Structure formats: C-alpha cells, structure tokens
Amino acid sequence: MRKYSTIFQRILPEKTIISLIEQHASYLIEASKYIKKALNNYLDRIDDDDLIESLSSIERKADGIKNEFRDLLRKALKLSFEREDLLEFIHIQDNVIDSLEDFGKLISLNLLEISITEDIKTLLFELVDEVIKSIDEYYILISNLEKTFYLSYSKKIIEKQIEIINNLSDIEHKIDLISLKLGKWAFSRKNELNAIDIIHFNNLVIILSKIPNMIARLADKILDFLK
C-alpha cells in the first residue's frame, strides 16, 4: 500500500533522537548479557569464538544506529538539545558497547595458567554483577527519557530520574572499591603469577571498571538534558 504523508510528517521526522538513543542502549543490554559467560570461560579456560562473534555482531548493529543518529543530527533540523552534547553522548554510549566487546576479545587472548582463589572469583563475579546492574539501571533511565520528554520534564519524573542517577553513582563507587581490591591482589602475586597473566588480569579489571565511569558520565549528560 502506498504510504501517504502530510505536512506534519515533513515537520516531525520518523525517527527521534531519544528513540535512537534507546535503541542504541538496547544493544548495550544485549552485550552485557555475554560478560558473565565470558568471565566463566576465562576462569574455566575455555576458548569461545562464538561469544566474540556475537559481541562483534552487536557492536556492528549499534554502530549502524550510531550512524543513523549522526545522519539525523546532520540534517538541518531544530533540536531540543545541543547538537554537540548529543554527539558526545552517543560517542560515550558507543564506547561502552566497544568496551564490552573489548572485554570479550581480551579474555580470549590469554588463557590463565594458574587457578584463581575462590574469594577472588567471588570478587570478580561481584564486579561483573555490579557492571551489569549499572547497565540495567542506566537502561531504565534511558527508557524513561522518552516519557520524561513526552510529559514535558515533569518535576516529579525528574526527581525519580535523579534518584536513578544517584544510584548509578553509588554503583560506580562500589565498583571502584572492588577493582582496587582485585588490582591489589593481582600485583601482590607478582612472584607467583607470570607477568603477562597479571597485566592481562589487570587490564580485564580496568576495562570493566571503566564501564560504570562512562555510564556515570552519560547519566550526568542526561541530567544536563533534563535541566
């Protein structure tokens, strides 16, 4: 059936900024589902190429949305937010997906030769859980963004959004503490583990611990949008 469009369709584009951000963030959620499996593979010394392929495929799809987002911004349209802020926002959100992919790839590069103690395993899973939690909370923030806009930045909705942003800040702090503990543990074993394993382990922890930092930056940007 031939579609008919009116002058309103020419004023309001089919895709909106927030819907594209939300769509892009949904890939973040999808990618986050693989990091626990990746960690299990690391600890069990399993080389899983399919996992890397899945993460790469998600990253490619997210890139497609990012390009669509940029194309929309490139058009001479009037925006309710600053163009530069939006470009920076999507860049950071895309970096989070890239980090998750990097984590999957980095894990596959080096199989551990020594076993990791149970308490460190617990800490590692705690770290991954907190990262996933921060991504989930962030997604709630994003999925409410459209409603926040639709309801014209209603005071009470903004208050609730700020609560989520504060939660994200707490998670970030918690992750900082866990990653510090893990880093200290790794370097304290410098005489027992080989240097490559230590650096590799430390890089994995750094990649994961940077994700909540980026999410906190995104949350701050959202706070700016809400103001």
Place this chain on the structure above:
Amino acid sequence: MQIIALIILITLLICFFIGANDSPVIVQPSIQNNDKTDKLNSNFWLMIIGEILGAIFLGSIVANTIINRIVDLTPLYNNIDLLFISIISILIVVFVFLLASQFIPFPISTSHTMIGGIIGIGYLFKFKLFYPAILKIALIWILTPILGLVAGFLFYQSIKFFIFKKKNPQSFPFLFLFFLIVIFFFCLKIINKLDFSSRIVITLTLFSIIILMVYLFIKNGKRIKNSSDRFKQLYYQDSKQVSIEGIIEEYEGIENLFKPMQKILLPFISFAHGANDTGNAISLASLFIYIYILNRGKIFNLNLKDYQIQTLETCIAILLLAGSIALSSGIMLLGRKRFSKIKIENLKISPIRGFCIYLASSLVIILTSGFGYRVSTVYTLAGSLLGIGYSKGFEIFNSKLLIQLTISWLFTFLLSIVSTYFLCKMFMMLFNLNIN
C-alpha cells in the same frame, strides 16, 4: 446554461479535492496511536459538521473579499462571454494546481492560486488592481503561520507551567480556564471594528469554545481531583516508595483529560477551514451566476423574482452550502482513505500537544477570517506545530519548513498569475474574444 453548469462543476470538484487534501492534515493531531481505528469515523463526522457550519456562517465574508477586494472586475460584468473565459481560466488553473499537489512534496494553497489567478486576469485586461488590499492579504498569508507559531508556543508553555511544573496540578484547570477567558476578551476587543454580523458569529464561536471547555473541566473535575489527590499522596510519602511508572501513569491521566477537548476543538478548526476554503472556492462561481442572472434575467424561463435569486449574497449562500457538501464528500470519500495510509504511529502528538495546535490555529484562523482575510488552515496548523516544537514539545523538528513553505507559496502565487494570464489569452484567441 451549460456554461453555468461547467463553472459549478469545476467549483464543486475544487471543493471536493480541497476536502480530500486537507482533511488528513486537519484531523491528524486529534488522533493518537491507540485510537486510530475507533475514533477515526467520529472525528471525520465532527469535521464535516464544522466545515458546513463554517461555510454557511463565515464563508460569505471570505467570498466577498475574493470578489471585491483584489481586482476591479466590474468592466467584465457587461461581457458575459469574457467573464466566463476569465473565471473558467482561473478555476482550471486552481483545479490543475490542486491535482498537481498530490504529486509534489508541498501542499498547494487554493487561495494563493485563486487570488493569483484573479490578479493574472487583472494584468491581462489592465484592470484596476487594489494593491494595498493585495499586500495586506499577502502579509496575512505570511503572518498567520507565524501567529499560529506564537500562539502554539504560548499555549504549550502555559500548560507546561500550569501542569507539568507543578507538584500539585489540581489548580491547573481553573488557572488555564482563566487564561483562556482572558484570551477570549482580548479577541473580543480585536473584533470590535468588524460589522455586527461578523462580530456575532465570531463571538458565538469563541464563546462556545469556552463554554464547552468549562463543561468538560467540570465533568472531568472528579477525575482531576482524584488524580491530584494521588499526586499529593505521592508527594508527601517517601519518594523512594513510589515507582516512576506510577508517576508517569498519573501524568498520562491528565494528558488523557485533553482528549475530549481536542475533539471539541476539531469542529472549530474545521469551521474555520470551511469558512475559508469553501468561501474561496465558490466566490468566482457565485459572481458569475449573479452576473449571468443580471444579464440574462432568467434561467429555465422562470421568473427569478419568485425564487429570490436576486442578490450576490443569495448566490454565495446557495453555493456555500453546495460547496461545503462537496467538500464534505471529499473528506469522507477520499480524505478518510488517505488518512488510513498515514503512518501515524511515528507521529507523537500527545493529547495536550494536539489540543494546543487546535486551540492556537482555530483562534488565529477564526479571527483572521472574521476580518475577511483568506488564510490557509494547513499552514496555520503547521505554524502551531512548530510553535510547540520551539517550546521544546518535540525533540527534533524541521524548523526550516516554514521558510520552504513561504517560498512554495510565492512560487504558486506567481505561477498562477502567469498561468491564468496565458490560459485566458489562449481562450480569447481560440474563441475570438476581445475586451472591446
């Protein structure tokens, strides 16, 4: 007699296609995603009521402007053949432009084409052109979408202020009504200089809008109060206990209160559209029939006095009714079908935004039509939509469309002058007619 039939036929076809082209745009802000199918029919019927009433009550003012205020056509009154050629040339150009608008990305305003056509005839026969009036009309064309933009911006900002920025939106209906009543009195002040009948029609129209709004606010008062009480509870209890979904639901409840008000405004915007577009479309046909009757003195060998077809006003009134019925047929037969092909789910016009678009546009169009100026309903609606965009009602919108539209108006206007000029000249050569 055949020439009258031909002119009436083209006029009614113009009315039909105006209804088919404009109705999807006019009805669009009143339809949300979830009520596309069930409310569609009732909204189109409401539109038809407005179109017919608008044509009958306010259409003659617009028709008189088209006939009397653009070009002095009186030298043609004694030459019925030349008058016919002139009017048929204008109508053909309008009709062709109207059909062409289906295939180009911009809507074409029939008023711009019609007025352009009359000016083309004026140039061809070197008639007296009323330049100050033409300039005023052109200014109003540019001004109405801008006024729609300003009004849309103000209405949406005020709703944001009265509802969304308040912790307790219970007081919003009263404050907003007060705001509307102030606007109502402001409008009454503006129309003070108009003649009595125009003043009566505009006052009654605006007054009915206010009365219906008050009625709906009172009717929905209990819902608003309940909603507001829940807001109070939400506000005073521990905010962590309240989910964001709960808050969103409360605000959406208030959004939904505006749905019936949108529905009430739909016939008013159609009223303005009916007055403008039908008045415009039938103006030249009325003039021709009137002059024909004056010249020939009779139709079907009947004594005209018995039928009281004596004045231009009577011709206008009869054709307004016929034109509004043709326009309504266009709405129901073609407009509705076209609307069903619109991908409406992507157009996020909430009830409050739709309400603001209608309120802003109907006020602007009813007032300007009352002054006899022919304005475009579609462009004013577009202006109001942009006004909401500028008050951050939409995340992203094409703000340059208004400029693109202005260029397209100018182009349509100039092209219709040239087309009518040459078409009429061609007909004159073909039928060997001369002004002298």
